[in-house]
Amino acid sequence: MWYSVANDKIYDMSVDFVGLRLANPVFLASGTCGYGDELSDFLDMNALGGFVTKSITLKPRKGNPTPRIVETSSGMLNAIGLANVGLDCFVEEKLPMIEGLSTAVFVNVAGETIDDYVAVVERLAGEKGISGFELNISCPNVKHGGITFGTDPAQIEEITRAVKAASGDKPLMVKLTPAVTDIAVSAQAAVNGGADALSLVNTFTAMVIDIEDQRPVLANRTGGLSGPAIKPMAVYLVNRVFQAVGGQVPIMGLGGIATASDAVEFMIAGATTIAVGTATFAQPDCAMAIIEGIGQYCRKKGVSNIKEIVGCLQ
Amino acid sequence: MAKSCTRRRRGSATGLVVSNAAIRPRFYRLQLRIQGSGSALFAQTQPGQFAELQVSSLSVPPADQIPDGLADVAQRQIILRRPFSYCDIEVENADSVRLDFLYCVLGAGTVRMTTLKEGDPVSILGPLGNGFSVPEGKKAAVLVAGGMGAPPMQHLARSLSENHGDIALTVIAGARDAESIPFATEPDGKDDAIIEEFAPFAGEQIVTTDDGSFGRKGFVTVHLENWLTGAKYRPSEIVIFSCGPEAMLAEVAKVAEKHNVDCQVSMERMMACGIGLCQSCAVDVKQAGSKGAVYKLCCKDGPVFDSKDVVFGGKRQNI
């Protein structure tokens, strides 16, 4: 368990999340920490609350042509296209390493059809090393599946129910897209389908144009915007969802978190856990500084248990 | 705890600027020194590997010091690191290593880098990726550098001369024009023009510019073809190492294949992380035993690839 010790007082940083006792509320976001294997040169994965793997699909995916990313002011666009090793390779090559970790590991699952999602989750539901699943119905960069599920409340409920039935006793977190008129409706649909938690947000669809070529920079033309540029929008959406369904399921908040105060904002807005995405690219051990900084915030505010600040927005 | 007890291959460290000098209006040579425990990791750097430098917190220089045409992009609030090849490395002692980079001022990040002064700290990730390797049985190496592809070639030339003294070294370096050669050469337009940085290592140098404003006129690939045709070595005894724009690498690969000579190319891609997390830096690579191709990561599997494996860029540039 992670305690922050300051001025002889001990602050409890641990959180309960979907039935798991986590050392602290800080996760790394899907698609920004691989399968947990690449980052160990830069930080101790076990010091995290947990991490979410890159999306796994039934079959390996090559992803989109390059350029797949472009930087923009205070953010970046990506159109990776869910490039991943596929279920079989994940089980063979990545899972053994994951089993050796003590931190919580959520496997992010994506697909083109409901059957795809169910097949991946069924195969992994019995694996000891996996703490739970994150359902990616919010990827803006693929032609089929992804965000098309995530923008229709009826489909959100249907896919959540089907995947929940396949996930055995493992918790299911549903990752919401901000590309809807009212995210509270999506949130309620996922809860109705049986979601144990919600994570938000995924990226915002965006475009960067090369003004010399007069063409989009990304080969996919559009991409998902992430990084500090989206943070205030994400904080608002987390609070919106917290007000709507916060009494029913916990929330993992993410979108542009780069500092401890960013993380604390999300928690005040209603997130029980938070995830660091794009910021890890700039500073691979950024999550460590965030954990430390949250502890310092608690000390300053006289908070003895981190849970006290979740959803405390006045 | 993880059961990992393998030695770290890479890591992060803080380098202190030794110098950051303009060698030409748009080209700078940056020297960083890493001291203490982090230095051992960087001392192992192989030619062709690269580093990710954190430059987002540096200030934008005053307007009159921003090169023409970049005033606009210089203002962009950047967050990502920038990848650079090492152009030289000196292990000063067990506790200190000096890393040299050559950079071209192109945009928001590199404009900020021009403000670095002696003693400034720079956060660096490295050594990253896989560098060049010398296959068995080679007697001659041809280093083909195009434009800003030259920096890693300097490191490679030194390393080859120190560790493979029996291999004859030829450098074929080219650029669009005299101004675009990333070294402090005096334009003289002669056929026997050389680049000082390669002189201690290379037995032979062929320096070219597309417009003939320095060295010989013409593309490096034409000179490579001529060199191979007249070479006194068997094809199996030669290896080509190349770095430069992708279109040039594609031509070098063709020439190498035609002459049945081994060839390694250093590729570039837009990189968000440089350490295998984001999947942004895909390079199309042929799959053994099948017609299809797979994407490999430039930052992790590369940046150096066997030229026979790479499916070079299609209609548009990848970066």
Ligand SMILES: Cc1cc2nc3c(=O)[nH]c(=O)nc-3n(C[C@H](O)[C@H](O)[C@H](O)COP(=O)(O)OP(=O)(O)OC[C@H]3O[C@@H](n4cnc5c(N)ncnc54)[C@H](O)[C@@H]3O)c2cc1C
């Ligand atoms: C493995 C590797 C090694 C490199 N080694 C060197 C080196 O030794 N010296 C050097 O000057 N440059 C090198 N580069 C390119 C260097 O990373 C870019 O020039 C730099 O990131 C531009 O940053 P910027 O903020 O100034 O420009 P931006 O404002 O980000 O972009 C300006 C221009 O630079 C191009 N660019 C941006 N990022 C890259 C990139 N990752 N690769 C290639 N072009 C890019 C863009 O297409 C654009 O045209 C290397 C790139 C890679 C991937």
Ligand SMILES: Cc1cc2nc3c(=O)[nH]c(=O)nc-3n(C[C@H](O)[C@H](O)[C@H](O)COP(=O)(O)O)c2cc1C
């Ligand atoms: C390069 C990149 C790849 C991503 N890949 C995935 C993915 O495979 N699955 C997923 O659910 N989200 C993916 N995301 C979205 C992030 O998990 C996160 O929701 C988003 O980036 C917002 O957080 P941030 O601003 O902190 O990065 C990706 C983001 C980036 C930048």
Ligand code: FES
């Ligand atoms: S740059 Fe992120 S995986 Fe290569």
